[in-house]
Amino acid sequence: MPELPEVETVRRTVLDRCQHKKIIDVAVDNDSVLANVDVATFRAALQGRAIKTIERRGKYLLMILDNDTMVMLHLRMTGQLVYFEEMPEADKHRHVTITMEQGFLSYRDVRRFGRFSLYQDGAPITDNGWLQLGAEPFDDAFTVDYLTEGLAKRRCPIKNRLLDQTFIAGIGNIYADEILFATAIHPLRRCDSLDEDEVASLHRGCIDVLALAVEKRGTSFSDYVDGSGNAGEFQQFLQVFQRGGEPCPRCGNRLEKCKCGGRGTTFCPHCQKE
């Protein structure tokens, strides 16, 4: 599941290999991955343009071309954006292939939840998910006060709130579990029940866990690879995610699983008091 650290790693690795390269052609094998544009328009908009830069906001990638046309991409569950020197082998899960003057940029997505959107001629971004994104965890705007205000008077479980992209951009199921374990906060705790110290700890935890995961180039749990096709390393550092039944790395008690906001959740009932 690509979350902030994975998407950031894809951004860096793809940018490293594709920046300033000119797009020769675009093949779209499955137009269901195009959200707001048809194949012909998408192809025409990219052909002949060079990739100026790639930005990231939350779990979104934003490729900016040399005429300021923007290609937005959300990888959702299984999307993979990978650069190849040679034309990659045929694959029924490869939906978009961008041929550049040197190399190929491939979009592969087994479950096809991922989506491309196109914004050209200065058209403003209209994607609601993007427009409603909350604070970036590494931005100055993500402060203890921001967290405090966003949790006050909220009665939902803290894990649900961490997954709310309109509050904090980029946290998904893996890092929500890891952050809550790192800060010893039970995933089902009501937001408005956290005291000052816990909110401060949570603030630190979000930044530290995500920063370490970026440093380790993301978590390759199932499908994730970076823009060079390489796996990440953070799976070696996971403390609780997908480890239900195993001993807690901190206290040795058995890690438990539950459902929280409809998502599989793993926590330590001893370290993370409800």
Added chain:
DNA sequence: AGTGGCTCCTGAGCGC
């Protein structure tokens, strides 16, 4: 405000 369910989609795992 909050929750639960449905949808998109495929592969993995499991029981028989």
Added chain:
DNA sequence: TGCGCTCAGGAGCCAC
């Protein structure tokens, strides 16, 4: 050698 079933989940959407 297989079939049918359930489950996994990011996020939009809807009903309550």
